[in-house]
Amino acid sequence: MKLLPSDSDIGSPKDSAQNMQDIVLSVNNLTIGYSSGQEVLRACRDVSFEVVSGETLGIVGESGSGKSSLLMALARLLPPNGEIVGGSVSLSGVGDLFELSSEQMRRVRGSTIGYVPQQPMSAFNPTMKVGRQVAEPLKIHNRLSYRESLPRVLQALNGMGLSDATRVANAFPHELSGGMLQRAMLAQATITNPRILLADEPTSALDVTVQRQIIELLKEVSLEHNLSTIIVSHDLEVVSRIADKILVMYGGRMEEHGPRDNVLQDPKHPYSHALLASRLTADQERKAPLPALTGFPLDLRGVDREAGCPFRSRCSRVIPICEVEFPRTTSGATEFACHNPMGSS
Ligand SMILES: Nc1ncnc2c1ncn2[C@@H]1O[C@H](COP(=O)(O)OP(=O)(O)OP(=O)(O)O)[C@@H](O)[C@H]1O
Numbered sequence: 001m002k003l004l005p006s007d008s009d010i011g012s013p014k015d016s017a018q019n020m021q022d023i024v025l026s027v028n029n030l031t032i033g034y035s036s037g038q039e040v041l042r043a044c045r046d047v048s049f050e051v052v053s054g055e056t057l058g059i060v061g062e063s064g065s066g067k068s069s070l071l072m073a074l075a076r077l078l079p080p081n082g083e084i085v086g087g088s089v090s091l092s093g094v095g096d097l098f099e100l101s102s103e104q105m106r107r108v109r110g111s112t113i114g115y116v117p118q119q120p121m122s123a124f125n126p127t128m129k130v131g132r133q134v135a136e137p138l139k140i141h142n143r144l145s146y147r148e149s150l151p152r153v154l155q156a157l158n159g160m161g162l163s164d165a166t167r168v169a170n171a172f173p174h175e176l177s178g179g180m181l182q183r184a185m186l187a188q189a190t191i192t193n194p195r196i197l198l199a200d201e202p203t204s205a206l207d208v209t210v211q212r213q214i215i216e217l218l219k220e221v222s223l224e225h226n227l228s229t230i231i232v233s234h235d236l237e238v239v240s241r242i243a244d245k246i247l248v249m250y251g252g253r254m255e256e257h258g259p260r261d262n263v264l265q266d267p268k269h270p271y272s273h274a275l276l277a278s279r280l281t282a283d284q285e286r287k288a289p290l291p292a293l294t295g296f297p298l299d300l301r302g303v304d305r306e307a308g309c310p311f312r313s314r315c316s317r318v319i320p321i322c323e324v325e326f327p328r329t330t331s332g333a334t335e336f337a338c339h340n341p342m343g344s345s
Contacts, residue, residue, distance in 0.1 A: 044252045073089070127172070246260050258335060
């Protein structure tokens with residue numbers, strides 16, 4: 001029987017140095033499928049990782065690599081044709097999320113897990129004032145009226161850098177800029193003091209200055225509340241600014257996973273290496289064309305029937321075994337799945 005956190009447990013700050021290293025989320029061999037016509041496409045295969053208290057994990061990969069599917073599965077918000085094919089996800093104090101009833105999961109989502117979907121503009125209801133939408137988790141989980149929630153709504157908006165919180169609360173979404181809406185969305189996702197925040201491309205629709213502000217804000221919020229965060233982005237620059245650990249995905253597979261500096265300074269997987277080579281750091285000007293990854297992102301249809309490494313057709317270090325066998329994950333400070341990693345002869 002799974003234990004659900006009581007309201008007093010939810011988001012209570014961790015109070016000892018030992019708890020700083022508590023595992024908040026443990027993902028084991030997660031495999032996600034979508035039914036698509038006659039086929040089941042595997043958007044994510046055998047993905048495993050842990051997130052400890054206060055840690056930020058950045059998941060990076062090209063479009064279609066399975067990042068959003070992974071995040072939606074963790075929040076149990078896959079679309080109707082999506083399903084968990086295998087694996088488990090364990091949340092500290094709750095248990096295996098996939099064994100919870102829909103009602104139990106609804107209670108966990110929005111209280112213990114904060115979820116920020118892609119594109120906050122479309123996630124907000126255009127006909128409802130922003131403050132009422134930010135207050136929604138308190139209405140659902142704490143049964144508070146809007147009047148009762150208002151002080152916390154204003155505090156949450158303020159905490160996200162919206163100093164004009166009363167005006168923002170009384171505005172309709174179309175009256176706010178993209179950056180303001182993203183901040184309001186983060187206020188909504190954290191208003192119940194969740195233990196873990198799942199943020200899908202939280203900066204993708206924003207200009208570079210606002211992107212940086214949001215990243216700094218996320219860092220502050222995570223530090224202040226000892227909040228664990230998983231942030232998904234196609235942009236390695238964004239991820240490297242915020243993440244303690246980086247997980248690189250390609251074709252639904254986990255290619256590399258480790259501490260940020262290890263992955264950035266000594267990438268083992270040729271795909272991580274290629275991503276790094278094509279990275280434009282925020283301080284660089286775009287003077288010369290960047291080296292681009294050749295080839296196209298993987299079409300996942302049919303990949304299940306294939307053996308071998310999904311990256312092989314684009315890989316500069318391909319060797320015969322890559323054609324026939326998916327590499328085992330090599331564990332160590334950095335985990336990676338490659339037959340011929342960078343730095344080997
Ligand atoms: N509802 C769906 N039905 C069928 N296939 C889907 C569905 N949603 C996603 N996919 C497929 O699953 C794979 C992974 O998609 P996903 O959106 O998780 O990747 P992503 O890395 O987040 O990409 P993006 O950054 O573009 O959102 C892709 O091949 C995508 O086409």
